Amino acid sequence: MTITSLASNEISVRLGNAPIGAEIVGVDLAQDIDAGVIEKIKEAYYRHSVVYFRNQQLTPEQQVRFSRRFGELEIHVLKDYLLPGYPEILVLSNIVEDGKPVGLADAGRVAVWHTDMSYLKEPSAGSALYSLEVPHSAAGGSLGDTMFASTAAAYDALPEDMKRKLAGLKAVHHMTKGYDNDATASSSRITYSDEQRRQVPDVAHPVIRTHPVTGRKCIYINQLCVTGIVDMPDEESAPLLEALYGHCTRPEFVYRHRWRVGDLLMWDNCSVQHLAVQDYALPQRRRMHRTTIKGFVPF
Numbered sequence: 001m002t003i004t005s006l007a008s009n010e011i012s013v014r015l016g017n018a019p020i021g022a023e024i025v026g027v028d029l030a031q032d033i034d035a036g037v038i039e040k041i042k043e044a045y046y047r048h049s050v051v052y053f054r055n056q057q058l059t060p061e062q063q064v065r066f067s068r069r070f071g072e073l074e075i076h077v078l079k080d081y082l083l084p085g086y087p088e089i090l091v092l093s094n095i096v097e098d099g100k101p102v103g104l105a106d107a108g109r110v111a112v113w114h115t116d117m118s119y120l121k122e123p124s125a126g127s128a129l130y131s132l133e134v135p136h137s138a139a140g141g142s143l144g145d146t147m148f149a150s151t152a153a154a155y156d157a158l159p160e161d162m163k164r165k166l167a168g169l170k171a172v173h174h175m176t177k178g179y180d181n182d183a184t185a186s187s188s189r190i191t192y193s194d195e196q197r198r199q200v201p202d203v204a205h206p207v208i209r210t211h212p213v214t215g216r217k218c219i220y221i222n223q224l225c226v227t228g229i230v231d232m233p234d235e236e237s238a239p240l241l242e243a244l245y246g247h248c249t250r251p252e253f254v255y256r257h258r259w260r261v262g263d264l265l266m267w268d269n270c271s272v273q274h275l276a277v278q279d280y281a282l283p284q285r286r287r288m289h290r291t292t293i294k295g296f297v298p299f
């Protein structure tokens, strides 16, 4: 692990071996953080796409306050899973209390790589996940890891003729594709009402988008929501998308986060895809609070 001290000595950034992912140490996110420190955190976040802070003790207010430093927050369309009193917090959990799920189990259970809310006209810029309960195996190791794949590194590694082929293409994103699909429906408890579906119509986004801050090009398709490519027959788009999904998640582009209680981890939804590993079940409990930062129309 390398330790890179940023220009300020207030925080330091520890890098692992993956092309993305960095631990930021020296910050208590429960405090009202100084603007200069926020700038350092942003610098690390945009550079490494995934950053995490260990040993945090955050109230919902403190998580919301910190997340707002990165932009306006989304209110998820699945209102049943918002934390009571904190509509900016989506509860992700497999826990059932009094016969009722305390949170959305599916965000951690749909076994496909995705980026959060890519089906919006202005998809989420980033997400911040705070871990309150982490499942463990009988041997004591943590379960329920989250994997992140760099879509910017994946773009850089594409052959030049493929970059040319993808330039200018748009993919269609559909909110409930992953949940309408037989393969994933069996593990899903989400049902979207007709009204919720009407609120979020399909949208087309560039297959290659430019990061609004770093300027890096990123592959912006995902298995959970993309149904096809505009003006391309399915016989042509399906194998192309499959090849790109496989390419984006090659092991050399991936960082795997092993959760501990008290982690606050943020990821950039433009430059990474993620996948929650489903290797646990009740009575192993997992509970996370997610805030999601609003984004812009991709270009």
Ligand code: SIN
Pocket: 092, 107, 108, 116, 127, 145, 146, 274, 275, 276, 277, 288, 290
């Ligand atoms: C998500 O897909 O947004 C949540 C990932 C996780 O629960 O690890």
